[in-house]
Amino acid sequence: MIERINSISSYLKKEFGEKTVKLSIDGGFTCPNRDGSKGFGGCVFCSEAGSGDTASTIEEQKKLLSKKWPKAKYLAYFQNFTNTYAPVSILREKFEAVIEDESISGLVIGTRPDCLPEDVLDLLSELNEKTFLWVELGLQTIHEDSADFINRCYPLEVYDSACRNLKKRNIRFVTHLILGLPSESKAQMLDSVKYVCESGTWGIKLHLLNIIKGSQLAKTHPCYKPFETLDEYVNLVCDILEYIPDDIIIHRLTADAPRPILISPPWSYRKRSILNGINQEMRKRDSYQGCRYKRI
Numbered sequence: 001m002i003e004r005i006n007s008i009s010s011y012l013k014k015e016f017g018e019k020t021v022k023l024s025i026d027g028g029f030t031c032p033n034r035d036g037s038k039g040f041g042g043c044v045f046c047s048e049a050g051s052g053d054t055a056s057t058i059e060e061q062k063k064l065l066s067k068k069w070p071k072a073k074y075l076a077y078f079q080n081f082t083n084t085y086a087p088v089s090i091l092r093e094k095f096e097a098v099i100e101d102e103s104i105s106g107l108v109i110g111t112r113p114d115c116l117p118e119d120v121l122d123l124l125s126e127l128n129e130k131t132f133l134w135v136e137l138g139l140q141t142i143h144e145d146s147a148d149f150i151n152r153c154y155p156l157e158v159y160d161s162a163c164r165n166l167k168k169r170n171i172r173f174v175t176h177l178i179l180g181l182p183s184e185s186k187a188q189m190l191d192s193v194k195y196v197c198e199s200g201t202w203g204i205k206l207h208l209l210n211i212i213k214g215s216q217l218a219k220t221h222p223c224y225k226p227f228e229t230l231d232e233y234v235n236l237v238c239d240i241l242e243y244i245p246d247d248i249i250i251h252r253l254t255a256d257a258p259r260p261i262l263i264s265p266p267w268s269y270r271k272r273s274i275l276n277g278i279n280q281e282m283r284k285r286d287s288y289q290g291c292r293y294k295r296i
């Protein structure tokens with residue numbers, strides 16, 4: 001089968017020789033956008049669990065996954081809240097404890113670009129020598145109006161600086177973008193994607209905006225539909241993929257909100273249908289990731 005998308009699952013299969021899956025870990029961190037040091041209330045789309053609603057214990061996850069993939073390799077994914085927002089001694093303790101576990105082949109750390117001071121970058125460099133590592137940065141949009149709307153609480157130049165610092169240290173990083181923010185046009189979403197593609201990012205995560213229970217958006221925009229139909233979303237993602245260079249790894253193409261907390265769009269829980277739709281549409285177009293990309 002022709003691979004039209006440079007997906008993280010294929011990349012990890014080649015890197016580790018087996019199906020490789022991420023185990024979600026709640027490291028017990030909080031977020032500067034919730035405790036008042038940057039903002040209060042968090043980003044408007046964020047759930048009470050800090051965008052990590054699928055996390056359960058490592059052992060429970062391994063047990064479940066090993067039924068499907070008995071030889072699977074595992075990466076530990078610090079997902080909930082901001083996983084570099086603590087003194088470096090605490091970060092070291094938590095991350096090293098996990099990579100000492102022989103069943104763990106690598107480390108994934110989700111954070112904000114404004115939570116990467118020099119001492120944390122030094123620790124990440126060390127970890128990068130010891131294990132397979134990538135860092136995830138929640139950018140969501142390059143447009144300052146939208147950033148204000150989502151209450152991101154840092155400007156775009158902070159992302160630029162984090163990218164430079166990570167690149168300098170050869171630390172892989174993945175950038176998160178949200179598709180469907182209120183008042184963002186398709187052209188604006190594409191502008192965010194194109195900008196990120198020039199940042200040195202190793203990977204991209206495209207998230208469909210979900211309105212979920214417990215978020216600020218659920219209170220202010222409970223009826224907001226980021227896209228009218230699943231097909232509209234599928235077409236947008238295919239258009240976007242055509243502009244992402246083929247050496248950037250695609251980590252996500254939609255969202256992952258569990259059905260019980262999902263408010264809108266009502267079809268968002270149908271992840272398999274969305275992914276199948278994207279694959280079918282790419283085939284129908286005879287299209288590939290990066291086919292419309294022009295290096296600046």
Ligand code: SF4
Pocket residue numbers: 031032033034041042043046047050051080081082112138
């Ligand atoms: S999305 Fe991330 S940065 Fe924003 S409030 Fe949630 S945990 Fe904090």
